Amino acid sequence: MSGHGSGGTNTGGSAVFRIWRGERGKGDFADYKTEFSGGMVVLDVIHKIQASQAGDLAVRWNCKAGKCGSCSAEINGMPKLMCMTRMNQIDVTKPVTVEPMQAFPHVRDLVTDVSWNYEVKKRIKKYKPEKPGADGQWRMQQDDVDRVQEFRKCIECYLCQDVCHVLRDHHHHDKFIGPRFLVYSAALEMHPLDTADRVPDLHAEQGVGFCNITKCCTKVCPESITITDNAIIPLKERVVDRYYDPVRKLFRVFTGG
Amino acid sequence: MAEYQVLEHDVLVIGAGGAGLRAAIEASANGVKVGLVTKSLLGKAHTVMAEGGVAAAMANVDDRDNWRVHFADTMRGGQYLNHPRMAELHAKEAPERVRELEAWGALFDRTKDGRILQRNFGGHRYARLAHVGDRTGLEMIRTLQDHGIHLGIDVHMEHTVVDLLKDGDRIAGAFAYDRERGRFKVFHAKAVVLATGGIGRAFQITSNSWEYTGDGHSLAYHAGASLKDMEFVQFHPTGMVWPPSVRGLLVTEGVRGEGGVLRNKEGRRFMFDDIPDNYKLQTADNEEEAWRYTIGDKNARRPPELLTRDHVARCIAREVREGRGSPHGGVFLDIAWIKEKLPNAAEHIKRKLPSMYHQFKQLADLDITQEPMEIGPTTHYMMGGVNVHPDSQMSDVPGLFAAGECAAGLHGANRLGGNSLSDLIVFGKRAGEFAAKFAKEHSTPALPKDRVDAVARIALEPFERQGTESAYDIQHELQERMQALVGIVRRQEEMEEAVAMIRRLESRAAKAVVHGNREYNPGWHTALDLRHLLTVSEAITIAGLDRKESRGAHFRDDFPNKDPEASKFNIVIVKGPDGAMQLKRVPVVPLTEEHKKIIEENQA
Numbered sequence: 009m010s011g012h013g014s015g016g017t018n019t020g021g022s023a024v025f026r027i028w029r030g031e032r033g034k035g036d037f038a039d040y041k042t043e044f045s046g047g048m049v050v051l052d053v054i055h056k057i058q059a060s061q062a063g064d065l066a067v068r069w070n071c072k073a074g075k076c077g078s079c080s081a082e083i084n085g086m087p088k089l090m091c092m093t094r095m096n097q098i099d100v101t102k103p104v105t106v107e108p109m110q111a112f113p114h115v116r117d118l119v120t121d122v123s124w125n126y127e128v129k130k131r132i133k134k135y136k137p138e139k140p141g142a143d144g145q146w147r148m149q150q151d152d153v154d155r156v157q158e159f160r161k162c163i164e165c166y167l168c169q170d171v172c173h174v175l176r177d178h179h180h181h182d183k184f185i186g187p188r189f190l191v192y193s194a195a196l197e198m199h200p201l202d203t204a205d206r207v208p209d210l211h212a213e214q215g216v217g218f219c220n221i222t223k224c225c226t227k228v229c230p231e232s233i234t235i236t237d238n239a240i241i242p243l244k245e246r247v248v249d250r251y252y253d254p255v256r257k258l259f260r261v262f263t264g265g
Numbered sequence: 266m267a268e269y270q271v272l273e274h275d276v277l278v279i280g281a282g283g284a285g286l287r288a289a290i291e292a293s294a295n296g297v298k299v300g301l302v303t304k305s306l307l308g309k310a311h312t313v314m315a316e317g318g319v320a321a322a323m324a325n326v327d328d329r330d331n332w333r334v335h336f337a338d339t340m341r342g343g344q345y346l347n348h349p350r351m352a353e354l355h356a357k358e359a360p361e362r363v364r365e366l367e368a369w370g371a372l373f374d375r376t377k378d379g380r381i382l383q384r385n386f387g388g389h390r391y392a393r394l395a396h397v398g399d400r401t402g403l404e405m406i407r408t409l410q411d412h413g414i415h416l417g418i419d420v421h422m423e424h425t426v427v428d429l430l431k432d433g434d435r436i437a438g439a440f441a442y443d444r445e446r447g448r449f450k451v452f453h454a455k456a457v458v459l460a461t462g463g464i465g466r467a468f469q470i471t472s473n474s475w476e477y478t479g480d481g482h483s484l485a486y487h488a489g490a491s492l493k494d495m496e497f498v499q500f501h502p503t504g505m506v507w508p509p510s511v512r513g514l515l516v517t518e519g520v521r522g523e524g525g526v527l528r529n530k531e532g533r534r535f536m537f538d539d540i541p542d543n544y545k546l547q548t549a550d551n552e553e554e555a556w557r558y559t560i561g562d563k564n565a566r567r568p569p570e571l572l573t574r575d576h577v578a579r580c581i582a583r584e585v586r587e588g589r590g591s592p593h594g595g596v597f598l599d600i601a602w603i604k605e606k607l608p609n610a611a612e613h614i615k616r617k618l619p620s621m622y623h624q625f626k627q628l629a630d631l632d633i634t635q636e637p638m639e640i641g642p643t644t645h646y647m648m649g650g651v652n653v654h655p656d657s658q659m660s661d662v663p664g665l666f667a668a669g670e671c672a673a674g675l676h677g678a679n680r681l682g683g684n685s686l687s688d689l690i691v692f693g694k695r696a697g698e699f700a701a702k703f704a705k706e707h708s709t710p711a712l713p714k715d716r717v718d719a720v721a722r723i724a725l726e727p728f729e730r731q732g733t734e735s736a737y738d739i740q741h742e743l744q745e746r747m748q749a750l751v752g753i754v755r756r757q758e759e760m761e762e763a764v765a766m767i768r769r770l771e772s773r774a775a776k777a778v779v780h781g782n783r784e785y786n787p788g789w790h791t792a793l794d795l796r797h798l799l800t801v802s803e804a805i806t807i808a809g810l811d812r813k814e815s816r817g818a819h820f821r822d823d824f825p826n827k828d829p830e831a832s833k834f835n836i837v838i839v840k841g842p843d844g845a846m847q848l849k850r851v852p853v854v855p856l857t858e859e860h861k862k863i864i865e866e867n868q869a
């Protein structure tokens with residue numbers, strides 16, 4: 009977050025919004041001067057501009073409550089949910105830039121094509137539970153599901169994907185599934201009842217090894233999921249145990265496991 | 266002539282919330298080719314916002330619970346205007362549907378012995394709501410989404426249906442545009458399931474997202490299906506009121522389930538002052554008993570804060586009107602006070618209500634573990650919808666089905682919290698199953714080519730018009746006027762004024778101009794949504810005018826009491842031969858002897 013002269017409590021006034029306008033990567037910033045009140049979020053200001061100055065300004069949103077993960081964008085260069093970024097936390101003495109996410113193909117204005125993420129998810133082995141108890145129900149202790157519930161808070165905003173240098177700068181979309189789907193895999197792998205094995209895929213085509221633990225993903229996650237420490241590192245450990253630990257490797261040779 | 270692409274499916278599901286996803290999964294499991302269209306991206310539908318839980322009489326927490334009690338609770342909440350057969354199917358099948366979610370990977374909060382935990386909610390006699398903290402809807406939609414993507418369903422994200430197509434009397438498909446490029450698509454199908462959700466965007470203060478423009482209601486109506494119970498719009502008692510930009514955002518009933526209390530500015534727990542007669546026997550009359558209920562004492566009765574939503578919302582409106590409200594025009598909802606009773610109250614609150622904690626912290630700079638919230642009523646849920654067959658969910662139009670919030674019947678005059686998520690999976694499954702059956706038993710309908718061309722032409726008109734009329738302005742005016750004239754307290758003259766207002770806005774909508782091109786153009790999308798918003802607004806208003814009594818969510822200042830005569834009918838709306846709305850009173854579906862017995866045995 010950029011510094012702000014008024015100690016984070018500006019109660020409103022006028023601001024210049026510098027919004028990326030254009031199609032399929034071509035375009036430029038356009039400035040819109042607008043009034044706002046301190047309680048507003050950035051998405052409110054975008055809507056205000058849309059209703060009064062730029063009727064065709066494209067923006068994706070749904071819940072306006074931080075629950076659906078649709079309104080991801082880069083505000084003053086920081087990946088954020090527009091609906092959860094309050095105006096009173098923003099320095100309005102300078103133009104406020106709002107840009108689309110950079111790690112995905114651009115569609116129009118603030119909207120990007122995130123369909124790659126949906127394709128990636130399909131390739132991850134689905135949940136495969138063990139058999140339920142005699143009464144047809146499963147038993148799980150709360151302590152054992154806490155960790156997985158943390159991962160399942162994910163709202164699929166893809167801000168972590170946006171910020172991860174492996175995707176954003178190196179464009180390894182074909183070799184690396186990104187932090188969101190490492191979290192997804194971790195949720196499945198650590199589910200107390202799941203029986204599928206995802207370690208070979210994580211090791212090979214899903215490229216968990218590309219992650220070099222910079223933790224940028226964790227920093228931007230609006231759901232405060234500890235992506236790197238709780239999800240990615242344990243997955244890396246599983247891969248290491250399976251493929252690089254000589255004792256275990258030997259053990260597997262003998263047991264055929 | 267405008268270009269379009271034709272896509273073929275056996276069953277087309279419109280909407281990818283809980284109901285649509287569950288329908289698509291079931292239809293697919295029945296071996297037919299399924300298409301699924303949604304206005305937003307997969308996983309973003311309104312269902313994602315549901316917080317408190319899904320109601321199912323699994324009796325994991327209270328072994329006195331069973332489907333009969335759930336049935337009786339649902340009927341009482343709906344003031345007996347519900348379709349009793351739907352209420353029965355719902356109560357019986359919800360537990361199985363919830364367990365099925367677990368089989369597909371959902372992780373609900375657990376009881377001590379490792380089963381699915383259930384919580385208290387308004388109008389439910391026993392702890393009945395399976396939940397995951399306060400993000401149950403996210404868990405449900407993600408589970409269905411992640412299960413569904415492996416079944417070969419054709420998903421068309423960010424596509425909006427603008428009209429349904431028919432071959433004679435039966436359904437033949439739907440006409441849509443893709444939001445990204447604005448290209449037209451014709452979905453040719455033997456059966457269509459509407460699962461489009463609600464109508465909250467017809468009002469100014471709402472907990473609903475932009476998607477809730479009543480599309481399914483309106484599409485069905487214009488295709489010749491009837492709508493039922495349209496006067497019953499649920500105003501949730503607790504929406505945020507401050508700051509203005511978040512006004513309407515939901516504060517889950519779970520806050521009250523966990524011990525949150527309502528107070529006016531004098532500090533009085535005003536809900537004790539007005540407990541309706543039909544709930545007296547099950548409601549605590551003192552604070553001490555109410556707290557014992559919250560911590561699970563089975564002999565204690567429910568706190569009055571957990572009375573039905575219609576009643577709580579009106580009590581809040583009364584406090585505000587009579588000058589006992591909070592500074593920003595609401596009342597206080599206090600969960601912080603439980604620190605007097607629990608050692609680790611702050612941690613407990615954060616654990617049980619994490620999204621609420623963050624919502625207030627981030628959007629209102631308020632720590633709910635320390636201070637009371639300010640809340641007021643917000644437009645939340647539509648009880649009324651497409652009139653469907655209780656078992657198959659088919660509408661009056663052969664091959665057209667509806668499930669979830671856009672269908673009517675289960676909730677009658679008022680929905681109980683938690684009964685929507687269960688509705689979605691029980692009747693979503695049924696709609697999918699019967700739509701697949703219909704598709705298998707029928708040949709492919711002919712595509713009405715002339716109609717397709719006409720719809721395409723109409724859809725493009727806003728680009729060709731000249732002038733200054735803005736779709737955004739019309740939408741804002743409609744929302745503001747509906748809130749003022751057909752909101753939580755209604756009157757004859759005001760609703761008559763609303764009808765005239767809707768007429769005026771209709772003629773303005775016909776002049777709305779759109780700038781730019783067809784690619785991801787929200788101005789154009791807003792212009793096309795206006796037809797739906799105006800249609801549902803009119804239906805709500807004329808039904809509200811016709812019901813000259815107060816019942817459930819429909820409250821009239823000029824007729825403040827229930828009228829026994831009006832308990833005998835539901836209001837049904839159809840499009841007349843002249844194109845105008847026609848309204849009929851139809852007798853409520855009678856209770857069977859068994860139903861009567863269940864209601865009798867659960868009276869106390």
Ligand SMILES: Cc1cc2nc3c(=O)[nH]c(=O)nc-3n(C[C@H](O)[C@H](O)[C@H](O)COP(=O)(O)OP(=O)(O)OC[C@H]3O[C@@H](n4cnc5c(N)ncnc54)[C@H](O)[C@@H]3O)c2cc1C
Nearest residue numbers: 280281282284304311312317318426462669670683685686
């Ligand atoms: C904040 C909040 C909290 C809630 N909490 C609870 C709770 O705790 N328990 C409970 O039981 N209920 C709760 N509800 C109610 C419940 O969430 C909704 O009633 C329910 O999710 C509706 O589901 P649905 O499947 O009918 O529709 P939705 O989930 O809304 O899905 C509608 C779908 O239809 C699509 N669609 C709409 N129009 C078109 C069109 N023209 N063309 C193509 N696609 C279209 C949309 O894109 C979307 O995919 C809550 C509601 C809100 C707003």
Ligand code: SF4
Nearest residue numbers: 172219221222223225
């Ligand atoms: S920690 Fe790994 S996944 Fe996260 S941003 Fe860094 S490299 Fe990417």
Ligand code: SF4
Nearest residue numbers: 162163165166168229
């Ligand atoms: S893990 Fe966090 S940042 Fe990544 S998609 Fe999920 S919610 Fe967004």
Ligand code: FES
Nearest residue numbers: 071072077079091
């Ligand atoms: S609009 Fe849903 S997260 Fe911002």
